Amino acid sequence: MKGFTWVKQIGWHYVYNNKQRVLVLKSMANGTSKIVFNVAEGEVYEFVNYTKLGLNKYRKVKMTDKFNCNDTYWNADTGGYSMVHKGQFVENMSSEYKGDDLIVTAGDLGKRFRLKNYKSNLDDKVRKADRY
Numbered sequence: 001m002k003g004f005t006w007v008k009q010i011g012w013h014y015v016y017n018n019k020q021r022v023l024v025l026k027s028m029a030n031g032t033s034k035i036v037f038n039v040a041e042g043e044v045y046e047f048v049n050y051t052k053l054g055l056n057k058y059r060k061v062k063m064t065d066k067f068n069c070n071d072t073y074w075n076a077d078t079g080g081y082s083m084v085h086k087g088q089f090v091e092n093m094s095s096e097y098k099g100d101d102l103i104v105t106a107g108d109l110g111k112r113f114r115l116k117n118y119k120s121n122l123d124d125k126v127r128k129a130d131r132y
Helices: none
Strands: 004-009 012-017 026-030 033-038 043-047 058-060 072-077 080-085 093-098 101-106 111-115
Touching (some): 004 043, 026 072, 026 080, 080 101, 080 111
Antiparallel strands (some): 004 012, 004 058, 026 033, 033 043, 072 080, 101 111
């Protein structure tokens, strides 16, 4: 993680390693914070209170051990859900309700996941998805 910094700008953020911009990072909202997956380094960063921070100030990147680049995570709000599998966004999904849970089929991955208590967790927080 040596030399990693980040800056929030209008509508987005940028991560740098020793003043070189790091590309291809995926991020998810986590309430007012943001979770950023850096698969190349095998690291996950948390930008605490991201939505409340001012613009154009460079900050040191802080790693988190709450998440990793090997598992599958989801977040949801009233507009829908998104999933990250091994640090990459999951696309081409279909889903069906099973009680309060949402069962998601990720066609490109050939896998199914359970988003436990989906209907009760539309708060944009990141949670781990279970294999189904």
